[in-house]
Amino acid sequence: MTQVELARELGISAQLISAWERGDRVPSGSQVEALVAVLARLRPPVPAEAANQVSRGGQGIVNDLAPQDTTRLLTPAQAAELLGISLATVHRRAVLGDLPAIKLWSGRRAPIRFRRDDLERWLEARRVKAPRK
Numbered sequence: 639m640t641q642v643e644l645a646r647e648l649g650i651s652a653q654l655i656s657a658w659e660r661g662d663r664v665p666s667g668s669q670v671e672a673l674v675a676v677l678a679r680l681r682p683p684v685p686a687e688a689a690n691q692v693s694r695g696g697q698g699i700v701n702d703l704a705p706q707d708t709t710r711l712l713t714p715a716q717a718a719e720l721l722g723i724s725l726a727t728v729h730r731r732a733v734l735g736d737l738p739a740i741k742l743w744s745g746r747r748a749p750i751r752f753r754r755d756d757l758e759r760w761l762e763a764r765r766v767k768a769p770r771k
Contacts, residue, residue, distance in 0.1 A: 711751035
């Protein structure tokens with residue numbers, strides 16, 4: 639489905655969909671619900687355990703999410719702010735599989751999102767312990 643086709647289904651502009659994909663804008667709650675409904679018609683439901691997977695080195699990227707998961711996700715810009723790193727670094731690390739990310743649907747330009755608790759665990763695993771005196 640193209641941006642234009644999806645926009646037509648949702649009753650919004652293709653530019654707004656593009657802004658979502660870039661992480662410049664975030665869909666409202668009602669837009670998320672409408673988006674989930676449209677995408678659910680295109681693909682069979684994903685088991686809950688599959689919806690909890692995250693990307694690892696480009697392998698096993700989840701292309702669908704359970705509807706309840708979409709409201710708890712961070713955009714790349716929000717992830718960058720939380721981690722204190724640049725947006726470019728967030729994108730690069732997610733693509734390389736170093737940063738746990740979720741791909742919202744299949745395709746090279748599909749948007750990615752992040753779960754806050756995954757990012758917090760990622761940070762904690764990288765904490766440098768102070769040497770003992």
